[in-house]
Amino acid sequence: MSNIYNKMLDFAKQNIAPYTDNVDIDAKFPIDSFEAIKKNKLTGLVVPKEYGGMGFGLEEHTQTVLAFASSCATTGLCYMMHNVATMCIVAYGSEEMKNEYLPKISSGDLLLALAFSETGTGTHFYNPEITVINSDNKLFMNGRKSFVTSALYADYYLVLSNSFEVEGLDSWLVHKDLSGVTFEESSWNGLGMRGNASMPMIFDNVDIDISNRVGTAGSGAEQVFNVVAPFFVIGLSAVYTGVALNACNTIIDYSMSRKYSDESALCNIPTVQNHIADIYTNATSAKHFTLAAAKSGANGDADALAQIISARLNASDMAVSVCNKAMKIGGGTAYAKRITIERLLRDAYAAQVMAPSTDVLSIWLGKALTNQPIP
Numbered sequence: 001m002s003n004i005y006n007k008m009l010d011f012a013k014q015n016i017a018p019y020t021d022n023v024d025i026d027a028k029f030p031i032d033s034f035e036a037i038k039k040n041k042l043t044g045l046v047v048p049k050e051y052g053g054m055g056f057g058l059e060e061h062t063q064t065v066l067a068f069a070s071s072c073a074t075t076g077l078c079y080m081m082h083n084v085a086t087m088c089i090v091a092y093g094s095e096e097m098k099n100e101y102l103p104k105i106s107s108g109d110l111l112l113a114l115a116f117s118e119t120g121t122g123t124h125f126y127n128p129e130i131t132v133i134n135s136d137n138k139l140f141m142n143g144r145k146s147f148v149t150s151a152l153y154a155d156y157y158l159v160l161s162n163s164f165e166v167e168g169l170d171s172w173l174v175h176k177d178l179s180g181v182t183f184e185e186s187s188w189n190g191l192g193m194r195g196n197a198s199m200p201m202i203f204d205n206v207d208i209d210i211s212n213r214v215g216t217a218g219s220g221a222e223q224v225f226n227v228v229a230p231f232f233v234i235g236l237s238a239v240y241t242g243v244a245l246n247a248c249n250t251i252i253d254y255s256m257s258r259k260y261s262d263e264s265a266l267c268n269i270p271t272v273q274n275h276i277a278d279i280y281t282n283a284t285s286a287k288h289f290t291l292a293a294a295k296s297g298a299n300g301d302a303d304a305l306a307q308i309i310s311a312r313l314n315a316s317d318m319a320v321s322v323c324n325k326a327m328k329i330g331g332g333t334a335y336a337k338r339i340t341i342e343r344l345l346r347d348a349y350a351a352q353v354m355a356p357s358t359d360v361l362s363i364w365l366g367k368a369l370t371n372q373p374i375p
C-alpha cells in the first residue's frame with residue numbers, strides 16, 4: 001500500500017477546490033476538475049500497471065476519494081463511481097474487454113459511471129427490473145434507471161440488468177451515444193451534491209453487443225458483492241468524511257477570524273471551544289475509521305465488510321452532526337451562506353439516502369454480526 005492521501009489533498013486544493021462554489025451555485029457537473037483528473041491520468045488509479053494504470057487498490061481509492069471530497073463532495077462522488085465501474089472491468093472483464101477499455105481509462109480518454117438504481121426497487125439497487133432480451137440473436141435492453149450520477153458526462157455506464165441467459169444478474173458497459181439511450185436532462189435539482197448530474201437514463205430497445213457484458217452470464221450479483229460492496233460503500237464513507245473534514249476546517253478558521261468590537265474572537269468563547277472539540281473529534285474519528293476499514297478490506301480481514309459498512313454508517317452520521325454544529329457556531333453568517341457550511345450540510349444529507357441507505361445498511365450490519373444472511 002502507498003500513502004497518497006497528502007499528495008491527493010494537494011492535487012485537490014489546486015485543481016478541484018477553485019471550482020467547488022460554482023459547481024454548487026450553477027448545479028453544473030465539475031468539468032474543470034475532471035479535466036485535471038483526466039490530464040493527470042487519475043482516471044487510471046485502480047487500473048493495473050500492465051494496462052497503463054497506476055495499479056492501486058482499495059486503500060488508495062479511499063484516500064483519493066477522501067482527499068477530493070474534502071474539497072468538493074460532488075467531484076469525490078463522481079470520481080468514486082468511476083473507480084467502482086473500472087474495478088468491475090478489472091476484476092470481471094474478459095482479456096479482450098480489458099485490452100479495449102483499460103488503456104483508454106488510464107489515459108483519461110474514458111470516464112465511467114454507475115447506472116444501478118431504479119424507481120421500482122429504489123434503494124435496493126441490486127434488484128433491477130431492467131430487461132435484456134434475445135431476439136433473433138440480437139440483444140435489446142429496455143428499462144429506466146432513476147438516478148445516474150455523471151449522466152451525459154461519463155462515456156460508459158455500468159448497467160445492472162436481469163440476465164437474458166440464466167437466473168441472475170448481468171452487468172453491461174453501455175455507451176451514452178448508443179441508439180435508444182436517452183437522459184431525462186435537467187431533472188437534477190438536488191438539495192446538495194448539486195453538480196452531480198444524477199438524472200434518469202432510459203433504454204429504449206438499445207441494441208447491445210454481448211462483448212459489452214462485463215463477466216460471465218449471471219455474474220452481476222457476484223460483482224455487486226465482491227467489487228461494488230467494498231469499493232462503493234467505503235467510497236461513500238470517504239465522500240462524507242471529506243464533507244465532515246471540510247466543515248471542521250472551515251468552522252475552525254471562521255471561529256478564529258470572526259472578531260467582536262472588543263477584539264475577542266468567536267473561538268475565545270468556551271461553548272464554542274466545546275463545539276469545536278466535538279466537531280474535530282467527530283470528523284477525525286470518521287477519517288481514521290474510514291482509512292482503517294479500507295485497510296481491513298485490502299487485507300481481506302474476516303470482518304472487513306462489517307468494518308466498511310460500519311465506517312460508512314459512522315461517516316454519514318458524523319457528516320450531518322459536524323455540519324449541524326458548525327452551522328450553530330457559524331451563526332447568522334453561516335445561515336446567510338457567507339461561509340460554506342450550509343452547502344456542506346446540504347451535501348451531507350445525501351449520505352443517509354444513497355443506496356444502500358443507512359437504514360438498510362444498519363439492518364445488514366446487525367444481521368452480519370449475528371451470523372444471519374444478508375442480500
Ligand SMILES: Cc1cc2nc3c(=O)[nH]c(=O)nc-3n(C[C@H](O)[C@H](O)[C@H](O)COP(=O)(O)OP(=O)(O)OC[C@H]3O[C@@H](n4cnc5c(N)ncnc54)[C@H](O)[C@@H]3O)c2cc1C
Pocket residue numbers: 081113114115116117118119121122123124125147148149150190193196198350352353354355356357358359360363
Ligand atoms: C446524490 C445522489 C446520487 C446518486 N447517484 C446514483 C448513481 O450514480 N447510480 C445509481 O444507480 N443510483 C444513484 N443514486 C440513487 C441512490 O443510490 C438510491 O437508489 C436512491 O436515492 C433511492 O431513492 P428512493 O427514493 O427510490 O428510495 P426508497 O427506496 O424509496 O427508500 C426511501 C427510504 O426508505 C427507507 N427504506 C427503504 N427500504 C428499506 C428497508 N428494506 N429497510 C429499511 N429502510 C428502508 C430508507 O430510509 C430509504 O432511504 C443517487 C442518489 C443520490 C441522492
